[in-house]
Amino acid sequence: MSGPGGHADPAYLLDSSGPAAPPRDNGELVFAAPWESRAFGLALALTEAGLIEWEDFRQALIREIGGWEAAHPSGEGWSYYECWLRTLERIASARGLVDPGALDERAALLAARPAGHDHASHDREGHRHQGHEHDMHNGNSRRP
Amino acid sequence: MTTAADHIDPAVRAEALASLLIERGLVDQATMDNFIKTYEQSVGPMNGAKVVAKAWTDPAYEERLLADGTAAIAELGFKGPQGEHIVVLQNTPTVHHVVVCTLCSCYPWPVLGLPPSWYKDPSYRSRIVREPRAVLAEFGLELGEDVEIRVVDSSSEVRYMVLPLRPAGTDGLSEQELAALVTRDAMVGVAEVAVP
Numbered sequence A: 001m002s003g004p005g006g007h008a009d010p011a012y013l014l015d016s017s018g019p020a021a022p023p024r025d026n027g028e029l030v031f032a033a034p035w036e037s038r039a040f041g042l043a044l045a046l047t048e049a050g051l052i053e054w055e056d057f058r059q060a061l062i063r064e065i066g067g068w069e070a071a072h073p074s075g076e077g078w079s080y081y082e083c084w085l086r087t088l089e090r091i092a093s094a095r096g097l098v099d100p101g102a103l104d105e106r107a108a109l110l111a112a113r114p115a116g117h118d119h120a121s122h123d124r125e126g127h128r129h130q131g132h133e134h135d136m137h138n139g140n141s142r143r144p
Numbered sequence B: 001m002t003t004a005a006d007h008i009d010p011a012v013r014a015e016a017l018a019s020l021l022i023e024r025g026l027v028d029q030a031t032m033d034n035f036i037k038t039y040e041q042s043v044g045p046m047n048g049a050k051v052v053a054k055a056w057t058d059p060a061y062e063e064r065l066l067a068d069g070t071a072a073i074a075e076l077g078f079k080g081p082q083g084e085h086i087v088v089l090q091n092t093p094t095v096h097h098v099v100v101c102t103l104c105s106c107y108p109w110p111v112l113g114l115p116p117s118w119y120k121d122p123s124y125r126s127r128i129v130r131e132p133r134a135v136l137a138e139f140g141l142e143l144g145e146d147v148e149i150r151v152v153d154s155s156s157e158v159r160y161m162v163l164p165l166r167p168a169g170t171d172g173l174s175e176q177e178l179a180a181l182v183t184r185d186a187m188v189g190v191a192e193v194a195v196p
Helices: A034-048 A054-071 A080-094 A100-111 B010-023 B029-042 B045-057 B059-067 B069-075 B122-130 B132-138 B175-179 B184-188
Strands: B086-090 B095-100 B148-153 B159-163
Touching (some): A034 A054, A034 A080, A034 B010, A034 B029, A054 A080, A080 B010, B045 B059, B045 B159, B045 B175, B045 B184, B059 B069, B059 B086, B086 B095, B122 B132, B122 B148, B132 B148, B159 B184
Parallel strands (some): B086 B159, B095 B148
C-alpha cells in the first residue's frame, strides 16, 4: 500500500494494558507535547485522505532533516517534530492545500492572542512554549 | 526557505495549519485524534514482544517470520502503516544486529509503535554507523570482540526488526511470560533480552 492510510485496525486494540503497554513503555511518552501529536495526526490524516503521498512526505522529511543537520552541525536545538511540521507546511503549501500567506497570517493571529485565555498548562514544552497552545484533543488524558 | 512563521512557536504553527485544513474540510479532528490515540495507546512494542516470544517457542513460526516478516507478523493481527515490508533479522551468539534509519526515522510501526526520541536523534543516526560498538556500550550493551555487529539501515522500503537471542534459563517460561521480558530496545538491537 502507499502509506499510512487506514483507521486503527481492531487488531491494534488488543491487549493495550499488558506489562509492556505504551505510551510509557521503556519510560517515554510517544509525544512530548500536544502540538507534536497534532503534527503527526495531520500528516496521517492528509495521507489517508489521499491529499499527500506518504513517500513524498518521507522524501521531503529527509530533505528537511538533512538541511537542518547541515545548518546545525552541533545538533543543538534539534527537534524531530519541528522538522516534521516544516515538512508538512511545505508539502501542504506545494499541493495547494493551504495558501502560505494565509498560513502565516493565521499563525500570527494565533500567536497574538492574549495570554491567559488558553490551556498552556497542558503543554509540557517548557521554555520553548509561549503559552498559546490550545489543546484540541485533551492532552490531559495522556499525561502521566 | 525561511518564512516569518518559522520564528513562531511550533505549537502555534501546528494549530494554524490544522485549523486551516479543518476549515477547508480537508481533514477532520476525529480522524487526527484516532491516529494519535492509536499510536499512543494501542500500537507499541508489546506487539513485537509477542512476535518474538512466539518465534522463540514455535520453530515453524520462527521460520516463517524470518522468511517473510510482514506475513508472519500479520498472522498475529499486526499490520498497517510502515509494516508493508518488515524484515526480521535473527541475532545469534556471534552476530548482533542493530537498526537505524540514517536519513529520517523509518521504523516498523505495527510491531514497535512510533520510535523513541533517541532513535530519531542526529547523533544516534550518524554514530551508530561509525562506531556501533561504542554506541552500544553507551546503551549498556557490551558485546564480546568475537561478536560481529551488523548495522542495518531502514532508509528504504524495508523496515527492520531484530529477533533477539532467547536468554538462558528461560526454558520453563510460557510464551506470555517470555513476551513480558522482550523490550523495545532489544528489538531495535541496542539491548539484549535479560532475565530479571
